[in-house]
Amino acid sequence: MSADVATRAEHRGELLHAMLRIRRFEERCVELYSAAKIRGFVHLYIGEEAVAVGVNEALTAEDAVVSTYREHGHALARGLPAEAIMAEMYGRATGCSGGRGGSMHLFDAGRRFYGGNAIVAGGLPLAAGLALADRMCGRSRVTCCFFGDGAFAEGEFHETANLAALWDLPLLFVCENNLYAMGTALQRHEAQTDLALRAASYGMAAWAVDGMDVEAVERAARRAAEGIRGGGGPYFLEMRTYRFRAHSMYDPDRYRDKAEIERWKARDPVTRLTDRMRADAEPVEDRLGEIERQVTEEIDAAVDGAERAPEEPVESLLQHVTSPRTEAT
Amino acid sequence: MTPDAAVATKTTYREAMREALREALRADDRVFLMGEDVGRYGGCFGVSLGLLEEFGPERILDTPLSESAFVGAGIGAALNGMRPIVEIMTINFSLLALDQILNNAATLLHMSGGQLSVPLVIRMTTGAGRQLAAQHSHSLEGWYAHIPGIRVLAPATIEDARHMLAPALADPDPVLIFEHGSLYNASGELAPPAGPVDLDHAAVRRPGTDISLITYGGSLPKALTAADELANDGIDAEVVDLRTLRPLDGTAVAASVARTHRAVVIDEAWRSGSLAAEVSARIAETSFYELDAPVERVCSAEVPIPYARLLEQAALPQTADIIAAAHRAVD
Numbered sequence: 001m002s003a004d005v006a007t008r009a010e011h012r013g014e015l016l017h018a019m020l021r022i023r024r025f026e027e028r029c030v031e032l033y034s035a036a037k038i039r040g041f042v043h044l045y046i047g048e049e050a051v052a053v054g055v056n057e058a059l060t061a062e063d064a065v066v067s068t069y070r071e072h073g074h075a076l077a078r079g080l081p082a083e084a085i086m087a088e089m090y091g092r093a094t095g096c097s098g099g100r101g102g103s104m105h106l107f108d109a110g111r112r113f114y115g116g117n118a119i120v121a122g123g124l125p126l127a128a129g130l131a132l133a134d135r136m137c138g139r140s141r142v143t144c145c146f147f148g149d150g151a152f153a154e155g156e157f158h159e160t161a162n163l164a165a166l167w168d169l170p171l172l173f174v175c176e177n178n179l180y181a182m183g184t185a186l187q188r189h190e191a192q193t194d195l196a197l198r199a200a201s202y203g204m205a206a207w208a209v210d211g212m213d214v215e216a217v218e219r220a221a222r223r224a225a226e227g228i229r230g231g232g233g234p235y236f237l238e239m240r241t242y243r244f245r246a247h248s249m250y251d252p253d254r255y256r257d258k259a260e261i262e263r264w265k266a267r268d269p270v271t272r273l274t275d276r277m278r279a280d281a282e283p284v285e286d287r288l289g290e291i292e293r294q295v296t297e298e299i300d301a302a303v304d305g306a307e308r309a310p311e312e313p314v315e316s317l318l319q320h321v322t323s324p325r326t327e328a329t
Numbered sequence: 330m331t332p333d334a335a336v337a338t339k340t341t342y343r344e345a346m347r348e349a350l351r352e353a354l355r356a357d358d359r360v361f362l363m364g365e366d367v368g369r370y371g372g373c374f375g376v377s378l379g380l381l382e383e384f385g386p387e388r389i390l391d392t393p394l395s396e397s398a399f400v401g402a403g404i405g406a407a408l409n410g411m412r413p414i415v416e417i418m419t420i421n422f423s424l425l426a427l428d429q430i431l432n433n434a435a436t437l438l439h440m441s442g443g444q445l446s447v448p449l450v451i452r453m454t455t456g457a458g459r460q461l462a463a464q465h466s467h468s469l470e471g472w473y474a475h476i477p478g479i480r481v482l483a484p485a486t487i488e489d490a491r492h493m494l495a496p497a498l499a500d501p502d503p504v505l506i507f508e509h510g511s512l513y514n515a516s517g518e519l520a521p522p523a524g525p526v527d528l529d530h531a532a533v534r535r536p537g538t539d540i541s542l543i544t545y546g547g548s549l550p551k552a553l554t555a556a557d558e559l560a561n562d563g564i565d566a567e568v569v570d571l572r573t574l575r576p577l578d579g580t581a582v583a584a585s586v587a588r589t590h591r592a593v594v595i596d597e598a599w600r601s602g603s604l605a606a607e608v609s610a611r612i613a614e615t616s617f618y619e620l621d622a623p624v625e626r627v628c629s630a631e632v633p634i635p636y637a638r639l640l641e642q643a644a645l646p647q648t649a650d651i652i653a654a655a656h657r658a659v660d
Contacts, residue, residue, distance in 0.1 A: 098442020125397055126405040162395065
């Protein structure tokens with residue numbers, strides 16, 4: 001194997017690891033939810049892993065990420081410890097939001113992960129502000145905002161797209177078009193279903209990407225991030241993807257044709273990548289075994305840590321409503 | 330006018346507010362002003378006139394008519410190290426940004442377990458009295474005062490207009506400042522600075538012994554006029570300016586009622602579910618045995634504020650209404 005080929009194989013292995021980490025974490029969430037260990041609304045990302053993983057490859061620790069309520073994948077890809085996320089879902093003191101947020105409100109200020117927004121499109125204006133501050137301070141950072149196709153129907157997307165293009169904000173719009181706004185199919189909630197076309201009308205670079213191909217996502221995200229860092233203003237990527245599971249754990253998923261789900265499962269981003277690795281004669285089976293072992297170990301430890309973590313004491317109920325203040329002298 | 334004038338200077342509420350903005354922009358590079366028409370137009374109410382020329386378009390940002398986006402952008406910029414002052418033209422328009430104010434600005438600190446504070450100031454006009462009809466005239470600040478996680482201010486005097494902004498910007502959490510539209514032209518002597526305004530406490534604007542007139546914002550001048558006229562009738566009214574609507578200074582209210590044993594609460598919002606309702610309830614909770622008469626409330630009529638002058642004036646709390654309520658309590 002030449003050096004280039006070895007490097008590619010190594011990188012693909014990392015992408016595979018990152019995607020499987022998300023998938024196995026969420027599969028464990030299903031079990032824990034069924035066992036009533038975790039509660040609330042839990043929105044699974046299974047099927048969409050290539051988007052979070054591919055986009056994260058284009059971001060640095062200095063960049064910011066704004067997410068939605070379907071954010072376990074974004075948080076894990078961003079490097080939040082699985083244990084901090086799991087503890088949050090358990091509502092424990094060691095959770096990444098101190099037990100105040102749960103599945104829909106994961107935060108990590110140190111990793112510049114700004115949630116965790118459960119209002120559809122609600123994170124978009126906030127992302128514009130993060131990007132605005134960077135532009136005002138002359139910092140070469142990207143703010144990446146994830147949102148779904150459902151957000152296209154909200155005024156906040158259009159207000160933010162206008163503002164971002166008008167002010168040349170260093171903002172990466174990542175639209176995860178999984179074809180459903182909760183249970184309403186794209187063609188039933190959008191008059192024009194070509195989302196990249198609509199975004200382009202605001203005067204920003206915008207194109208659609210195969211969101212089931214992690215390498216295609218990575219290439220697109222790198223190109224967009226480089227454009228943004230080069231002062232090219234906002235970029236918009238429409239990730240054509242699909243969630244294999246229902247909208248949330250409460251959703252009986254009656255609005256989708258089973259054959260449609262199977263068609264998309266045939267494009268599973270994990271299988272897609274492993275097939276490609278095999279086709280390129282890269283070592284897959286050993287690598288998969290090693291990844292599964294590491295991921296299982298990590299998730300076991302996360303669950304164990306969450307199980308053992310202390311509850312937030314009731315006396316702390318009113319904490320974090322306003323910031324601690326120094327007494328006036 | 331200079332901010333550190335040692336002698337009282339003649340000014341207006343509008344100029345005092347502008348001077349406060351100018352001082353904030355000079356004092357801290359992280360401060361910027363953003364909103365509809367704040368730049369080239371000079372502010373819908375003329376508050377920011379001249380600031381664009383002085384500070385440039387990077388710090389005085391005209392925004393599209395996108396309340397949700399630019400309020401949200403203020404939140405994001407505050408999270409990312411800036412100290413934004415966001416101006417919304419009127420409180421009615423702020424409803425288009427209510428999601429950002431409530432679901433993000435007021436909530437992020439808590440939802441993030443204390444990791445993300447939002448040092449943001451949002452200014453907007455409120456109130457009626459200028460024949461602007463229902464969609465420009467309401468007093469909804471009481472709704473905002475309902476929300477934990479934000480501070481709600483109502484500067485009613487020229488001194489507060491001049492000196493509330495600096496402590497508001499120093500607050501690590503979101504602060505909403507409600508400026509009553511009828512106050513902008515109010516003029517008077519601005520006393521030499523007595524230090525930053527204490528944002529945790531109400532102010533007694535006129536001491537008295539017979540009855541407490543408890544109010545805030547645009548109703549303060551009416552309450553002071555009412556107190557003067559009540560004095561002619563031999564009634565010594567104390568006027569309490571709540572000044573901060575959240576957190577509400579219940580202690581000051583109770584202390585005033587303990588001195589006077591009677592209370593009239595004046596609030597330009599509708600009576601049902603209003604801040605006046607909250608103040609009245611607190612008096613009932615803390616000062617029931619101090620009361621010599623039922624608490625009186627003077628609020629707006631329960632009607633969308635009409636355009637026609639006579640109807641608008643009839644809808645709003647007026648000095649005569651305050652005097653009548655005080656007489657009912659005392660006589």
